[in-house]
Amino acid sequence: MANVNLDQLVKDKIKALKAYHVENFDCDIKLHANENSYPPPSEILDLFQDTFRTFQLNRYPDPASQRLKDVLSQRLSVSTNQLAIGNGSDELIQILIQVFCDPGDTVVFPDPTFAMYSIIARGMGAKAESFPLDEQWDFAAEPFLEKLEQTQARIVFFSYPNNPTGNCFNRGAIQKVLENFKGITVLDEAYYDFARDTFLDQLETHNNLVILRSLSKIGLAGLRVGYAVAHPAIIEQMDKIRLPYNSNTVSQELAAVLLNRFGPVKQQIDQILEQRDWLIKILSNLPELQIFPSDANFVLFRVHRSSEEVFNQLVEKGILVRDLNSHPRLRNCLRVTVGTHDENAEFVTQIKSILRSKG
Ligand SMILES: Cc1ncc(COP(=O)(O)O)c(C=O)c1O
Structure with missing residues (x-):
């Protein structure tokens, strides 16, 4: 038997971290994680089934x-040696920090933004430095570049569109960073399919640019x-750090199938975009809410009372959203993913009734 002092063994930097918090309430309507609420279209599910029979699951993945990579290379008009596949784009964020940062080196990102840039950086002993966004959740290039200079940043992460604020930053400012910053600029385009705006065309002229994309928000x-x-x-260099079988056979193959038959998925995305506009229009009419514009598949809004209370009341009605109140710039803010038509309608009905009741 052993009863060692584990607390003493764990690195101080890890002890100081908080795990990425994922709400796990038993709600029928899950609008908290920016997933695609629609399951893969039946035409694609049929293709998945056919593909499944060809898998050699007794063998390691490729x-x-x-x-x-062949499918992506065709879709994006890039060569396969410009591509790395990750177990989610989270893993690629981790690999990039591993490749470019020694402990003590600095990673910079606007704030508020996707929490994992900071969590991963600090978990690996790098310094996480944030740059406060303005009231429109945007930034100006000059002070941002000063921050990069002053912190001797190795990597800068831009979530484009930005999670959780929903907007794309102004292109001009990002372009200026690209032109002037001599470290690595990462454009995290996890929500690209909803904004349809990209910096991919800048790869040819900027060898320090990395574009990240994800299939998590469009159905997988x-x-x-x-x-x-x-x-x-x-x-x-990323391939040296990447674990040999980081992407499994099922994920690789089914992702290729979906990307090869993108039409039905695009239809779902179009529906989500229509629903987003509808949701924003309805929510904007509620005087109890402040709505922020969105280029993504979610909407950030502030309630003029306790967001925790509203969050809990929504949970009681079977609807899970994301409460962002713990961030000092996002007091009483909630983020709702655009779901199916029925889910959005139910969310609207319930939030209206909650807001009308005395808080
Ligand atoms: C901006 C951003 N980047 C990356 C991710 C992670 O995506 P993945 O599921 O591909 O790891 C998310 C997920 O919420 C995100 O919002």
Whole structure:
């Protein structure tokens, strides 16, 4: 038997971290994680089934994810040596920090933004430095570049559109960072399919640019597939750190099937975009709420009372959203994912009734 002092063994930097918090309430309507509420279209499910029979599950997956890379290379008009496949784009964020940061090096990102940039950086002993966004959740290039200079940043992460604020930052400011910053600029385009705005065309002229994308927001969250597009010299270094079988056979193959038959998924995305506009219009008419514009598949809003109370009342009605109140800039803010038509309608009915009741 052993009863060692585990607390003493764990690194101080890890003890100081808080785990990424994922609400796990038993709600029928899950609008908290920016997933696609629609299951894969039946036409694609049929293709999945046919593909499944061809899997050699007794064998390790293809360590190079070659078939998936071939499909992506065609879709994006990049060569396969510009691609790295991750077990979700989270893993690629981790790999990038591993490749470019020694302990004590600095990673910069606007704030508020996706929590994992900070969690991963600090978990690996890097310094996480945030740059406060303005009231429109945007930033100006000059002070941002000063921050990069002053912190001697190695990597900057931009979530484009930004999670959780929902907007795309102004392109001009990002472009200026790209032109002037001599470290690595990561454009995290996890919500690209909803904004349809990208910096992919800048790869040819900026060898320090990395684009990250994800299939989690467009229907395959359960498979964990993300990819990076970058200069081959960056991909080569990422491949040294990447675990040999980080992407499993099922994920690689089904992702390739879905990307090859994208039409039905695009229809779902179009529906989500229509629903987003509808949701924003309805919510904007409620005087108790402040709505922020969105280029993504979710909407950030502030309630003029305790967001925790509203969150809990929604849970009681079987609806799970994300409460962001713990962030000092997001007091009483909630984030709702755009779901199916029925889910959105139910959310609207319930939030209206909650707001009308005395808080
Ligand atoms: C901005 C951003 N980047 C990356 C991710 C992670 O995506 P994945 O599921 O591919 O790891 C998310 C997930 O919420 C996100 O919001």
